[in-house]
Amino acid sequence: MNINALEPVPQASPIRNSHNPVLATVLSIVPGLGQLYNRRWIKGIVFLVIGLSLIIALSAPIANSIAGMITLGDNPETDDSRNLLVQGLLSSVIGIILLGLYVLNLLDARKDAKKRQEGIRTPSVRQAFQDSWEHGFPYFVVVPNFIMMALIVIFPLLFMISLAFTNYNLYNSPPAHLLDWVGFANFKALFTEAVWSKSLFTVLSWTVVWTLAATTLQIVLAFFLAVMVNDSRVRFKRLIRTVLILPWAVPSFMTVLVFTAMFNDTFGAINRDIFSHFGVSIPWLSDPTWARVAIIGIQVWLGFPYVFTLITGVLQGISKDWYEAADVDGGSRWKKFRFITMPHVLFATAPLLIMQYSFNFNNFNIIYLFNKGGPPVPGQNSGATDILISWVYSLTFKENNYKMAAAVSIIMGIVVAAFALYQFSKTRSFREEDMY
Structure with missing residues (x-):
């Protein structure tokens, strides 16, 4: 028996030719010239x-528009800084998108040239389209x-x-005036000028207090009610749950307006009756x-039904075997809640509960409809309940x-994003997603 016959036959390496990827990239x-150099005729012509x-x-239009954005106009009779800024942006x-496509053109030529250099057969147009559709379908959609x-x-x-x-305000407004770039002057004014800094820190601190207080209270109330109603000893669960989600069924702006009338200082039902x-x-x-107390109370009333419904669905999905095993081990109600109920609920709902904080951070409707951010505060250009x-x-x-307004919006966006x-x-569901 010939032992050498059992040895694997070495595969012949692809025949390399003189096709130059660098030249294809430069062309x-x-x-299209690089694709033509790679003999991808139809792709190159396209x-x-x-x-x-x-x-x-x-x-030329892109260059002129960007130049206009840099100068923001030279003559207020013919130039509108807002239009120049919009056109420039x-x-x-569009220029960034086209630049990305241009880079893809360079990479495509280089990749095809490398394949030809290694002797790999270049697919036909039809085959290339089919391969791109099969392997790059997510990109066609995204x-x-x-x-x-x-x-x-x-x-x-x-x-x-x-x-x-820029210096865009009521007294320097196009088209009567041209705008100018002022760098970080507006942000400096927010933190150094007395009126602006006092307003900013007051509004920011109240926004944080409002977000934490209103959202936490509505989550705690919803959690408590959901656990109570889910207890096996409670009867008429459907009726109770229907009543508890009614505040969610009524449009919020109508509820806020009704509460505004009820909280009126003189003729409101709360004071009068x-x-x-x-x-x-x-x-x-x-x-x-x-x-502020009234607004937090209204938001708790409006917000807890959604969280109640969310937690109720999670509670109904927890297996009873967990609680039966805890009973066998002598677990108390508190321990069952702490080690079974709460971990299951938080693991399933943590992202949505976090979004409740982000939503209330920007909850404009209730603030504006209740008191339009008032009452006014001396020495500030913001109201007491303004977020x-x-x-x-x-x-x-x-x-x-x-x-x-734009400067404050940037600060607000940074705070919410961070x-x-x-x-x-910090959520467990977020950390475990990277493991799969």
């Missing part, structure tokens, strides 16, 4: 025609949506950020402290102070 500086058409048609977004998001979401965000670095029997009249709308989002609204639509990212990173 692709003119879109890239060449589309690339040159875009370069010829868009190069839009051109920048990329158009990303482009739309860039134009619809990112573009307004960039416009808002840009306004924070309840506290009047004790000789007490609470200034719910005119006193800052009582106005950041309602203060931005007041600066924008009442005072036309667009530059400071808080949400930190909280999500």
Whole structure:
């Protein structure tokens, strides 16, 4: 028996040729030439025609628009700084997208050249299209949506950020005046000028207190009610749950308006029909402290039904075997709640509960509808119950102070993003997602 016959026959390595990937990449500086060098004729012609058409048609408008964004106009009679800023930002977004496509053109030429250099057969146009459809289907779906998001979401965000670095306010408003870039002057004013710094820190501190108090209370109340109703000894569970979610079924703006009338200092039902029997009249709308207490109470009423429904669904999914095993081991009600109920609920609902904090941080409706951010506070340009989002609204639509509104919006976005990212990173569900 020939032992050598059992040895594997070495496979012949691909025949390498002199095809140069570097040359293909350099030629692709003119879109399509690299593909033509790689003998991808149809792809090369398509890239060449589309690339040159875009370069010829868009190069000058994009350059002019970006230049106008930098200067923000030279003559107030003919230039509108807002239009120049919008055109410049839009051109920048389109330019970045086109630059990304241009880089993909270079990488595509280099990749095809490497395959030809290694002797790998270049697929036909039909085969290449089928392979791209099968392996790159997620990109075909995601990329158009990303482009739309860039134009619809990112573009307004960039416009808002840009306004924070200009002097756009009621007294310097286009088209009568041209805007100027002022750098970080608006942010400096927020933290150094007495009126702005006092307003900022007061509103920011109340926003944090409001978010933590209102959201935590509604979660605790919902958790307590869900656990109580889920108890096996409670009868008429469906009726009780239906009644408890009724505040969620009524439109929130209607509920807030009704509560506003009930909390009125003079003719409100709470003072007139309840506290009047004790000789007490609470200034719910005119006193800052009582106005804040009223708003927190209203938000707890409005917010707990959603959390109650969420936790109820999780509780019904917990296996009874866990509790039976705990009974066998002599576990108390508190231990069963601590080691079975709470971990299951928090693991399933933590991301949504965190989003409740983010929602209340920007909960404009209740603040504006209840008292429009009032009552006013001496020495501030913000109301006692104003949170950041309602203060931005007041600066924008009442005072036309667009530059400071944009600056506050940036601070607000940073706070929300940092808080949400930190909280999500600490949740067990977030950490375990990376393990799969």
